[in-house]
Amino acid sequence: MKLLVNGDEREVDVEDDMPLLWVLRDELGLKGTKYGCGIAQCGACTVHMDGVAVRSCQVAAATAEGTDVVTIEGLGMPEALHAVQDAWIEHQVAQCGYCQSGQIMQAAALLEMHPEPSDDVIDIVMSGNLCRCGTYPRIRAAVKTAATKLQET
């Protein structure tokens, strides 16, 4: 089947029900998207499908066909990072960093829908993303900084 990932059309030969997560990681070599739980409890595998944040461990490959998939690798360019990535660096959010691709993808989608999110909205929308290192205070601050950056551009 054909998948559109980060703007590139990619041909993969996989079962219809292989989760998009594993198509990305093991078939397409896009390792920025992480496996954490496999049951939509941790958010480490969050990617965008047609601009909406989804848990790629719960999206069958066949469902992703015909949609526009964006992963952390496609969110920003090294020379021009996405505002959320900039904010993540500025606040030095990461500790182990394993959950942060998912956190960043979720935050980017959040700011698309809520350009000026309240504290409650940040807490509610980001609650599906687990961080075992406990970087939540910095995630909150970074989301707000990213919102400001996006308003300015």
Next chain:
Amino acid sequence: MGRLKTIGRRSFLIGSATILGGVAFGTFMAARPHENPLTAGLGDGEAAFNPYVKLTSSKITLIVPHADIGQGVQSAQAALIAEELDIEVEQATLSFGEPSAAYYNTAFADEGVPFMSFDDGSVAETMRDVVGAVVKLIGIQATGGSTSMPDQYEKLRMAGAVARETIKAAASQRTGVPVDQLKTANGAVELPDGTTIAYTDLAADAARIAPVAHVALRDPSTWTKVGKPMMRTDIPAKSTGAQAFGIDIELDGMVHASVRVNPRKGAEMIGFDATVAKSMRGVKAIVPIKNGVGVVADNTWRAIQAVNAIDVDWGPAPYPAEMDGHWAEVAASFIDERLDDEWRADGDVDAILSTSEVIDIENRAPYVAHQPLEPLNATVLVTAGGVEVWTGHQMPRFVQQQVARVARVEAEQVTFHNQFSGGSFGHRLEFEHIKQATEVAMTMPGTPVKMTYSREEDFLQDFPRQIAMSRAKGAVANGQIIALSLDIAAPSVVASQGGRMGQTMPGPDAQIVAGAWNMPYDIPNLRVRGYRVPELGPISSWRSVGASHAGFFAENTLDELIRRAGADPMEERLRLVNHPVHRAVLETVAEMANWGVDLGPNRGRGLALVESFGVPTAEVVDISITNNGIKIDKVYVVADVGKIIDPINFENQVQGGVVWALGHAINSEITYADGMAEQTNYHAAEGMRIFQTPEIIVRGLENAEKIRGVGEPPVPPAAAALASAIFDATGKRLREMPFNKFVDFV
């Protein structure tokens, strides 16, 4: 404290002598330096000044041997070298290096010796030296116990200074300019006329001379990096998805595997039927391994699907199958035959308790899983010459040893490539997954095998934090605590872990009572005893190890006595605290939190102070009672680590430690049914999520004499401070974690 020293020290000395086989021999051997692992691979014109700094004509390489499990230690190690080497960290290539005895961890000597952290008397210091010699002798290269900074603080600055002075000597030889007229900055030597020579241009010259032997370390007042806010080296890659972890390893011709091992940990597999799995797409092999079975496939998901399709007959657990059996064994352990040691005996507890109204207090701490977000994995390649292993691990040399045993080769034939870890919290001190990956890889020599646990398998195979219980008797009079007898029973985590590493651990286990026996209070009559529960299910170090249960027990007990005495939790602790560093920690947190202020209705405030890993840490927790349950509003934290390497990362680590501790105290435990963990994914053992996370206000102090690490010390006080706050708000005393068994949280 007389008896503390006689009893604790005696059994400790016997234990140490058993390991050493004679102190004199150990000291002699320990004086010899280990071989520099960098010299073997040196090419012409390349210099390795010590095990940490390598210079070639094209690059500067810094070896930062402590494993980075999220605590930012790669960055901190590099900064310590760079500070004296006069380079910017970005100018160097950073490497975890190969496993070597040269990277032994000296700071482990401080943990486990039966002396107060601030006891710098000759006996205490001698014992630390003796234990330090043992650690060096057997070359324990390990990351853990919040020891990375104590271990590396001087060593790495010295490594940088030696390299710098040797490079300067080389520059002096080449130019004829005396060394004292040379300056260094940004990876270059500067001559008096302003011209510069890059270090890399001096590599061949430096390689020809012996490293300068005597170098003085710079005064901290001149530092430009250490102690100042830094950008962690791994932050950009971890903000763009570019950081590779062990699970992301990709090698030519690599296949993917997953295993299932008896969830009744340690028990055998009786048999299995892989008929269905064999015919599934992408499956290349079904491989029986010790106590389980693995599947090799062309994709991780296919391997996990197939291994889950195998019908397996598991043998019975070698420990109580049900939780009641575990608790019964712990409860039955407060007996003389199981006394592990009497760690503290101030005054005469029995005399006071026999003439007072006795307050009985029992506390419990459950098994808890580690569950870092990156599932355990290991990539193994077996060839005729040996074995190569890629994964993130805290004890590289033991990985070599364990893999060597499985593969029946010499440890020197095992090449280990340490990786960044997606968290650990103690989980990556274990070896079973690596051994299992090795077993699978041995069936296909020449093909690299990446073995990944499913999350469910990771939960089932997790050796959790020890189960533990305390029984205390206390007495109060005139608004003060006058006596406390605190008995703590737990299986020995050190023995459980050591047993899997083929090590016997003689002497009492300090982790049964860590954070309790050394409580920094002068209660006139105070006794702390540890009781060793025979091993139940296998257990392993969990962020803050023994202090995660014993620190909670000590402070939750103390807090209950203080409230029963009608005293103020802060005032009574300040009255009892027995050391100026600890007093300052309490006073600072009182000032930050404005202790004594009226919080208003439906609010509560609690306090706890625990010293663990030498770091006194005080936390004040503020909560609200809402219609949806208890909401944790704010946590104020003060910790004294002697010297803060990077204030930004310090704050992040402390906040993370508080989140870790509170999350698990609220909602996480591992329980056994039919010999298997009942919790197999995050929905059942969640930890904290962002909406539950309080505002966490952190301050670090630098009054203590010695530098300490901060990865673990913020953990132990948090649960006790929360229980204290819940009592303050509701009048209900929680004596068992997780607290959500008794109250609701937002």
